Amino acid sequence: MTTMTLAGHTVHVNDEGFLTDPREWDESLASxxxxxxxxxxxxxxxxxxxxxxxxxxxxxxxxTVRRISTVGGIPTKDLFRLFPQKPAKKLAYVAGLPKPRGCV
Structure with missing residues (x-):
């Protein structure tokens, strides 16, 4: 686990750059x-x-994208428009959460 400073925040990340502690996230970091x-x-x-x-x-x-779409009520096509190519992975990254299971 690596520590990085991003936008003035010291955060712990894995080798792919995903935050490993969701409590270190805030909305300014998301932006x-x-x-x-x-x-x-x-x-x-x-x-x-x-x-x-x-x-x-x-x-x-x-x-996953399927859960975001069915439970969250956000159509899959909208997710791909908002977070192109790999919506679940990109959304998790921005939200400061682990990469979804099954997300290559």
Missing amino acids: FLAGQIGIELTDEHWRAIRFLRDDFAHTGETA
Whole structure:
């Protein structure tokens, strides 16, 4: 586990850059992380991020695209538009959560 300073926050990350302690995350860090992958956050992004973090708090696991779509009510096509190519992985990264299981 590595410690990094991102946008003035000292955080613990794994070898892929995902935060290993979700408690180290805040919304300003999310904006920075999104910028790192070329995404400018809108209200739609925040809806997905807040769902993912809330769901993680209740289940202890990062939701997959299927769960975000069915439980979170965010259509899969919208997730791909908001977080292109790898929506679950990118969303988890920005939300400060572990990469979802089954996400290569």
